[in-house]
Amino acid sequence: MEFIKYQVDNQVALLTIDRPKALNALSAAVLEELNTAIDNIDLNDARVLIITGGGDKSFVAGADIGEMKDMNVEQAEAHGKLGNDIFRKIETLPIPVIAAINGFALGGGNELAMSCDIRLCSENALFGQPEVGLGITPGFGGTQRLPRVIGSMSKAKELLYVGGNIKADEAYRIGLVSAVYPLEELMPQAMKMAQKIAANAPFAVRACKKAIDDGINTTIDEAIVIEEKAFGSCFATEDQVEGMSAFMEKRKEKNFQNK
Secondary structure, three states, X not given: OOOEEEEEEOOEEEEEEOOHHHOOOEOHHHHHHXXXXXXXXXXXXXXXXXXXXXXXXXXXXXXXXXXXOOOOHHHHXXXXXXXXXXXXXXXXXXXXXXXXXXXXXXXXXXXXXXXXXXXXXXXXXXXXXXXXXXXXXXXXXXXXXXXXXXXXXXXXXXHHHHOOEEEHHHHHHOOOOOEEEOHHHHHHHHHHHHHHHHOOOHHHXXXXXHHHHHHOOOOHHHHHXXXXXXXXXXXXXXXXXXXXXXXXXXXXXXXXXXX
């Protein structure tokens, strides 16, 4: 692929959107390659996915405005559906997804980051949904994920209506990202977190993700039942036996097989 780099090392997958001359903007070609890359992830090989941008200036600076400028209504809706379908694939991947945000995360870039489970960023990161200044709305989930992610309808609407940008420290303050690092430390820290996740029982980690995502938009009573079933399902796995045996035997080494 021309714009997507993908590799797996020690059960941690790294997907890089590599179009640095265009600040990794999401052209139709980039979106199609991203879609193919997500479809081809081997969940037996990868336990965690990290998504980042090529270069040291931008995660994803947004969609490709030049491509969108002359779209009609039907073409724009189809383009929005393409982006939303891909981002939902990322959001609903069984494995955890970490966004390592190494610079600009604007428009579609912020929307991509919000489709990931965990967001870490560098000190030079810049976030925003500037679409209203272009005469459009966000099209890849920004109006829906932003209030859910930061937990404040007022702040989300402010960011969407004003169309301005916020720096890394403000993104951390409002809960858009979990941590901020110097640029040179971002990928090592993301990899460190990913390796910690990958070392845990994959079935249990995936069951946690599913329970959170399935339960978050239900009532607490319904959500607790979802958790009970997730909890119970772990006791049909070899990994549960291995994890509890290691605890009882006071051994640090664990051999989780996702079985």
